[in-house]
Amino acid sequence: MQDVNKYVISGDWRKFLTMPNERLLVVTRKHPLILLGPLLSLAFISLLGIVASVYLFIISFSSELIAFTVVITIVNVFISLLIKIFIDWYFNLYIATTRKILEVRYSPLASFNQDQVLLDQVKCTEIDTLKSGLISDFIDMGNIAITFDRPTHHDIFYLENIRNSRVIGIHLSNEYAQRGHYYPQGEMWYRDTSRRNNFAYFDETFT
Amino acid sequence: MMNIYTIFYALSIFTILSSVIFNLLYLHGAKNAEHSIHLKTPISIQRLSKLQLIVSLSSMLFISLLLLASINGK
Known part of the structure; x- marks a missing residue:
């Protein structure tokens, strides 16, 4: 059954519950404001192209028709790239469940990446919330770095530039702190009640 | 011999046609993602795509007329 909470964006995610x-x-x-950089760059380059073509063809060559043609061509290309930027952002998702974490990145005609970490194989999970800069702090945009088995493997999974990074970081920390409740894991130390004053060390051996 | 106007008009039509084909293929790819990710393409993108299609077709029609006039030497 799908658990709907405020950190889950709308959609049918049952396919990912395997x-x-x-x-x-x-x-x-990612936070929508992350689009601001590429969009402003694209708008600036398009505007520069329009101004350059107007200057070149109207002022230098006195040809309004060619200038107009170049301008509408630039507008067409601008709209196409606008759609591409927005779709690439829209199909880049971070999904965290109680058993795994995955990043889905789909760029039509180009690539489909699905990066997945199964938490059942992980013993130690550390979650760091990283935020830098005034704007990031103001709009609550930041990164969450989830480190698996830090002492040994140093494998880090990044949720980059997501919105509500602080509260999502706390939410994930709370949930993964209870991972033992989802599936049993061996205790490192336990009291051996059969013998007095003795603690036994317990560990799994993988062969 | 083709004049510079003809070359510019032909290049513009080619560029606009390429952007339309790219846009349609891209949206088709996004539609395919609806089956794999179960995420529908936003309405705003579909509207933007339709707008681009209308702007492109009208632009191409206009530039084609200019191209014809240029070829005929008017």
Whole structure:
């Protein structure tokens, strides 16, 4: 059953729930303001092209028709690239469930990447919330770095430039702190009640 | 011999046609993602795409007339 909470954006995510007792914790994408940089660059380059063509063809060659043709060509290309930027952002998702974390990045005609980490194989999970800059702090945009088995493997999964990064970081920390409740894991130390004053060390051996 | 007007008009039509084909293929790819990711393409993008299609077709029609006039030497 799909668990709908405020950190899950609207959509049908049941396809990503593939394991028993798995439930969604976070489904999010990058903050919309991340689009501002590429869009402003694109607008600036288009504007520069329009101004240059107007200057070149109207002022230098006195040809309004060619200038107009070049301008509408630039507008067409601008709209196409605008759609591409928006679709690439829209199909870049971060999905965290109780059993796995994955990033889906789909760029039509170009690539489809699905980067997945199964938490069942991970013993130690550390979650760091990173935020820098005045604007990021103001709009609550930042990165969440999830480090798996830090002492040994140093494998880090980044949720980059997501919105509500602070609260999502806290939410994931709380949820993954209870991972032992979702599936049993061996205790490192336990008290051996059969013998007095003795603690036994317990560990799994993989062969 | 073709004059500079003809070359510019032909290049513009080619560029606009390329952007329309790219846009349609891109949106078709996004539609395919609806089956794999179960995420529908936003309405705003569909509207923007339709706008681009209308602007492109009208632009191409206009530039084609200019191209014809240029070829005929008017």
